[in-house]
Amino acid sequence: MRHTFSLFVIVSCAGLALSGCGGDSIGLVEHTGDLSATGVVIDLVDRLGSAEIVRDGATIDIGSTGSSAALVEGWGEPETAADSGLTFAWVVADRATLETNLLRDDARELQLRCRPFDWNGSSQQRLSIAVNGHEVGDAVLAPGFHDYSFPLPGGTIGEGLNRVELGFSSTAVPAEHLPGNTDQRSLAAAFQWVSFGPPETGRTVVSKDPTAHGSEVLIPPGTGLRYRLTVPKDGVLDFGLAARPSTADHLRGRIWVAKPGDPATTSVLLDPSVTAGDRIRFDLPSAAGHVVELVLASTGDARDSATLVYHTPRILGDSNGVAEIASVLLIVVDTLRSDYLGSYGGEVETPNIDALAARGVRFKDARSHIPITGPSHASLFTSLLPMEHGVRNNAQKLDRGFPTLAESLRSSGRQTAAVISLGVLQREFGFDHGFEIYGDGFPRDWLKDAAEVTDEALNIAEKSLAEPYFLWVHYSDPHEPYAPSDQTYPRFGLRLNGKTIGEIDAGGRGFRFDLDLPPGDSVLEFLPLDEGDPGRVYRVDNILIDDESIGIDAIEGWNVIPRLMGRTTYESKFPASARLTNPTSAAVGTGVLVSCKKLMSMPEIREAYTGETEFVDGQIGRLLVGLEERGLMDNTLVIFASDHGEGLGNHEHVGHIRQLYDSLLHVPLIFVWKGHLQEGRVVDEVVSLVDVFPTVANLLGIDSPSISSGASLVPLLHGESMPSRPVIAATYRPESFSDKRAIVLDGFKYILTWKDDRVGEELFDLTLDPGELENLAQVNLEDLDRLREELERLVSEISEASVVEAELSEEEKAHLRALGYLH
Numbered sequence: 001m002r003h004t005f006s007l008f009v010i011v012s013c014a015g016l017a018l019s020g021c022g023g024d025s026i027g028l029v030e031h032t033g034d035l036s037a038t039g040v041v042i043d044l045v046d047r048l049g050s051a052e053i054v055r056d057g058a059t060i061d062i063g064s065t066g067s068s069a070a071l072v073e074g075w076g077e078p079e080t081a082a083d084s085g086l087t088f089a090w091v092v093a094d095r096a097t098l099e100t101n102l103l104r105d106d107a108r109e110l111q112l113r114c115r116p117f118d119w120n121g122s123s124q125q126r127l128s129i130a131v132n133g134h135e136v137g138d139a140v141l142a143p144g145f146h147d148y149s150f151p152l153p154g155g156t157i158g159e160g161l162n163r164v165e166l167g168f169s170s171t172a173v174p175a176e177h178l179p180g181n182t183d184q185r186s187l188a189a190a191f192q193w194v195s196f197g198p199p200e201t202g203r204t205v206v207s208k209d210p211t212a213h214g215s216e217v218l219i220p221p222g223t224g225l226r227y228r229l230t231v232p233k234d235g236v237l238d239f240g241l242a243a244r245p246s247t248a249d250h251l252r253g254r255i256w257v258a259k260p261g262d263p264a265t266t267s268v269l270l271d272p273s274v275t276a277g278d279r280i281r282f283d284l285p286s287a288a289g290h291v292v293e294l295v296l297a298s299t300g301d302a303r304d305s306a307t308l309v310y311h312t313p314r315i316l317g318d319s320n321g322v323a324e325i326a327s328v329l330l331i332v333v334d335t336l337r338s339d340y341l342g343s344y345g346g347e348v349e350t351p352n353i354d355a356l357a358a359r360g361v362r363f364k365d366a367r368s369h370i371p372i373t374g375p376s377h378a379s380l381f382t383s384l385l386p387m388e389h390g391v392r393n394n395a396q397k398l399d400r401g402f403p404t405l406a407e408s409l410r411s412s413g414r415q416t417a418a419v420i421s422l423g424v425l426q427r428e429f430g431f432d433h434g435f436e437i438y439g440d441g442f443p444r445d446w447l448k449d450a451a452e453v454t455d456e457a458l459n460i461a462e463k464s465l466a467e468p469y470f471l472w473v474h475y476s477d478p479h480e481p482y483a484p485s486d487q488t489y490p491r492f493g494l495r496l497n498g499k500t501i502g503e504i505d506a507g508g509r510g511f512r513f514d515l516d517l518p519p520g521d522s523v524l525e526f527l528p529l530d531e532g533d534p535g536r537v538y539r540v541d542n543i544l545i546d547d548e549s550i551g552i553d554a555i556e557g558w559n560v561i562p563r564l565m566g567r568t569t570y571e572s573k574f575p576a577s578a579r580l581t582n583p584t585s586a587a588v589g590t591g592v593l594v595s596c597k598k599l600m601s602m603p604e605i606r607e608a609y610t611g612e613t614e615f616v617d618g619q620i621g622r623l624l625v626g627l628e629e630r631g632l633m634d635n636t637l638v639i640f641a642s643d644h645g646e647g648l649g650n651h652e653h654v655g656h657i658r659q660l661y662d663s664l665l666h667v668p669l670i671f672v673w674k675g676h677l678q679e680g681r682v683v684d685e686v687v688s689l690v691d692v693f694p695t696v697a698n699l700l701g702i703d704s705p706s707i708s709s710g711a712s713l714v715p716l717l718h719g720e721s722m723p724s725r726p727v728i729a730a731t732y733r734p735e736s737f738s739d740k741r742a743i744v745l746d747g748f749k750y751i752l753t754w755k756d757d758r759v760g761e762e763l764f765d766l767t768l769d770p771g772e773l774e775n776l777a778q779v780n781l782e783d784l785d786r787l788r789e790e791l792e793r794l795v796s797e798i799s800e801a802s803v804v805e806a807e808l809s810e811e812e813k814a815h816l817r818a819l820g821y822l823h
Contacts, residue, residue, distance in 0.1 A: 027266040028257055031236050031281035035316060041232040042315035044239075044296075048212045048225070049631015050467040054295070056222040057100035058107065059195040063087025072097040074166075076185060086145070090117070091188040096166045098194065103224060103254060103297050105158045107196035110150045116141040117187035119177045125189060126169040131156050133163075141189060157196060159254065159267055159297075164194065217296070217310040218244070221251055224297030228415070228466050230325035231292055232317030235284040239296075240311030243272040248306035254297040257284065272308065288317075291325055291413025291468065325468040326673070326700055327636040328409060329627070332380070333616055334373055334422060334476040335656060336642035338366075338668040340613050348613050352621035353668070356640050360672030361681040361717050367688045367744060368644040369729050371656040371664035374398075374424045376643035376689065377431060381405045383693040383708040385728060390801030391429075392732040398430035399801065403705050405693045406434025409470040412702040417465060419457045421448040421476040435472075437464060445510030445595070449485035450477045450619035458626040467632060473623060477612040478646065480655060481508025481597040484611035490532030492574055492596065495525040503529060506538055508597035515590050517550060517582040524592075525577045526557075532574075537599040540570040543578065547590040551581035571599065602649040609648060637699065638672040639692065651772070658736040660729050660751050661772045665742075671717060673699070683716045686744060688727045728794060743791040750787035763787065 044051075060070045063078050064087060071089065074096030078089045116125035128138040129150055137150040168188035174181040193199055210219040219225065243251040256267035270280065284292070298308035338344040343357035344364075369379050370386045378384070378391040381404045386392050389402055410416045417437035423446025425431045432438040439456050442448065448456075457473045465471065483489065489507040493500055496515060504511045524543075537559075543552055554560050557576030561569040570576075582588050600608065627633050647653030650663040669687065671677055676699075690710030697704040698712035715722050726745040733739055738755035749772065751762040763784045764772040777784055 028237065028255065028268055028282040028284070031283045033283075035236065035238075035281075038234055038236060038316040038318060040314050041235070041317045042229055044227060044310075044313040044315070045212050045215055045217055047227060047229070047467070047631070047634070048210070048217060049629075050634070051210075051225040051227050052466050053209055054101055054103075054224045054226055054297070056103040056299070058102060058197055059193060059199045060098060060100055061087070061193050062089045062098075062191045063193075070098045070100050072099050072163075086192065088190040088192045090185065090190045091166065091168065092171075092185045094168045094171050094188060096168075096188070098164050098166075100162055100164075100196075102157060102159055102162050102196060103222065103299050107157060108152055110136060110152055110164070110194070110196060111147065111199060112194040113145055113147050113192040113199075114141065114189045115145040116143065116189045117172055117174070118143050119172075122172070122177070123170065127189065128167040130165040130167075131162065132158075145190075145192060152196070159256065162196070215312045217313055218307045219296065219298040219310065220302065220307050221298045221300035222302045224254070224295050226466070227294045227296075228291060228413070228468060229294060229315065230413075230468075231284045231288050231290055232315065233288045235288055235315055235317040237282045237284065237294070237313075238279060238316050239313035240275075240277075240279055240309075241270055241272045242276045242309045242311065244307050244309050246273075246276070248300070248304070249273055251298060251300040251306055251308045253308055253310070254299055255282075255295065257292050257294045259290065259292060325413060325635075327414065327468045327632065328470045328696065328700070329633075329636055329638045330470070330472045331620060331623070331638070331640045332377070332472070332474050333478065333620075333640075333642050334474065335479040335644065335646045336613065336616075336668065337478075337645040337648070337663065338642070338666050340478075340610065341668055343670075344668060348610050350613060350617040352617050352624065353640065353670075356638065356672050357670050359674070359679050360638070360670055361677050361683060363669040363671075363683045363685075363687050363713075363716075365684060365686045366641070366667050366669035367662075367665045367686070367727050367729065368642075368667050369665075369688060369690065369727070370731055371644040371659065371729075372731065372735060373422055373643055374429060374431075377425060380641070380643065380689045380692055381431070381433075383690045383705045383710040385690065385709050385798065386730060386732075387795075387798055387800045388707075388709060392730075393735040394424040395429065397428075398433070400430055400433050402433075403703070404434045405696060406470060406472070408434070408693075408697060408703045408705075409700075410434050410436065412700070413468065415464075415466055415469045416471075417460050417469065418472040418474070419453050419460065420472075420474040421450075421453050422446060422474070422479070425474065444512075447476060447479075447509065450475050450616040451485060454619045454623045454626070457623055458630075461627055461630050461632055465630075465632060467634070469632070475616045475619065477616040477619075478609055479612075481595075482600065482605050482608035482612065483507040483509075483597060484608060484615050486615050487611065489598075490536070490538075491529040493525075493527045493529050494594070495527060496580075497522050504594055504596055506532075506596050506598050508595060510542070510593055510595045512591055512593050515545070515580075515588075515592050517580060517588045517590065519582050519585050519587065522580045522582070523555070523577055524580055525575065526572065527575050533598070535573065537571055537573055538596050539599050540572070540594065540596050542593055542595045543570065544593040545580065545590055546592070547588055549583060550588065550590060551579075551583070553579045553581070555579050602654075605654065606648055609646065636673075637676075637696070638670075639696070640668065640670040640672075641689065641692065642667040643689070658731060658738070658740075660731060660740050660742040660749075662749075662766070662770070665729055671695070671713075677717055678719065681717075681719065683713075685716055685722060686724065686727055687713055687716070726790060726794065728791070741791060741795065743787055743794070745787055745790060748783050748787055750784065750791060752788070752791065761788070 074091055074093040076090040076092045080087050125141045127141055129136050134156045139148050171186040171188045173186055174183040208220045210223055210225050241253050253270035340346045340348045341350045341353055343354040368376050370376050374394040375386040375391045378389050378398045382389050382402045391398050406416050416435045418435045419439035426440045427438055453475055489505040491503050491505045493503045502513045555577045557572045559571040644656055645664045646656050651661050653659050656664050691713050694704055694708055694710045694712040698714045726743050729742040731740045738753050740753045742751045747767045749764045753760040761777045763776040
């Protein structure tokens, strides 16, 4: 179960029939019909793991660490007074907002305890309060902590999420008014608590979560469960209700249903002493086929151990009508070659990915359209070729006008979330379109390892994710710098003018340090801290000073490699030193970004790539187990893919980007959906990443892209045939050294390369020569002409989108270089 801080503000309507309480088209109506034609479609006991826990927050203890979810904006961190031990939090702006959940709407006043920030001679502080957009009053705050009360007119609050907005007449900085105080914050007032109705001082705080016992769901008072589900045809909510112990006459059940994202307008209040022993049934009118959010809650005194019991709660209906909505899990491993997976014939140990292939449908011959991360993901999510969506290199923006897979899944009622591991997919480049939660934070550099990604994904699953959902988890461990995260690397100390400022390692990750540079020259030294690897050469892609006026020159121990594009690269066996020059007459405080990695032979690179692949496989296994344990895999379509491959020395290429051979284009593609897709099926037909969006749309009945270069693969998933289709690929300057286009058709691949006035052609028979070692361009002229003409025809029919370049800082460019871009 996941804890959440989101409900809906609703208006209560006691009783069973709701037709007279609001005009919402989705509500609860007492069932009086025949159930003989219905069956159990959704067992809410089985679905407990995917339900969100909600708690009644009538009193917000603002000084506690647990109040952080309620303090939306304008608040400082909770504090404890040294002299009194009182806990509180300051409002650090002239406006502040807090939000809390209510499971009942009978409070008639808002109470709070606060004190203004004041000093000798300060002016009066005036507080104004609005609740859910309704002005409820104002007050002049007296010095010291005092209690204040504001009446709440009927209709001001309701069950669900309630919002309190605080406004202040002024703020002040303590350091400017109190002798010896160094606090530079702008303070308005400090709060201990805010409460709807009398504060629950001295009362037992509800700490128990709802649980399941056999066929029962036990919900302690002050808590509830929110389910997201699809209502079947002739849908009926069916349950029994009782208080335990039966003498707990203060307990009440409260139920409501709403469209996702819309406020509910009706709720049902139930007395278990009246309904005990009976089945309670509500029709869900006008909701068949729609995704709704259903809340089962318990209200009453939380001081004892009484619990409200929902007996065998379930949704009945026509099981042959509307199917329960499926969740979608998309796992993409960046830079993963298909031939490094056991299920694709590789010798690398990848048991978790191989298990996915065994449980679903594996496409043997899937391809990317471009061997670079940003453009390939843009094609995956839009079903468009790079020339159509305009993202041809990293750091270019995906136009938000193109419909995406995430947008379509979100509009169908699914919660959407993502965790990415490379900075080139950050929201500033448009890849967050359609996602409600987008995990693109990078505390160190533009790279997160597989363990960090899995941790973040499971944290989202625990706190925020509810079925049905779309979760995209992006891993990058096979990517440069070829440094498996479960290994240790040689360490080096950094010393500035003889003073140690920190240490780095040769794992390729970025490290940032503060510098205090006096006028003139300073010496930055790189010193080995352990034995490391004697004789090993290390490459420092970045020694980036924040202040661009600071000069940097190699002194000792370096092999300096100028670049035609990008910044100078430094190689060294260490120790080594560099001169930093401050041209001003005053000390300069700045920062430096440094990344370092080993220079490796080709066998070492392949070994490291193997280690990264095995590491990411283990983390994918941990992700799947974690989602299963949280009840999030019951009805989930799983898609596994890579955005492109990696050279690893094939065709004399170590990275990716600048070639169109299958070492870079051939990718794994696996679909798994228990009970819907045959296990262990292998598809031989040529497919591509632009086919993913139309396939998911076809499988789940969501909106397909209005313009698409892909096709639904559903016939192939079910063992049927489809006409063969060509796959087009390309790569572009300046990331690539030349412009290239390719077409795969009828077992052949044709590659056209041009730069300025130089043009080259290649033709390969992929059946006889899968390694693409023998160029048939001068031998098989008939197929050469045929594929060239087909490629020209297809390209001529494409409407090319314009390219939108992102503005990058020098640090962002440094992160790109550390990842092998901006050559």
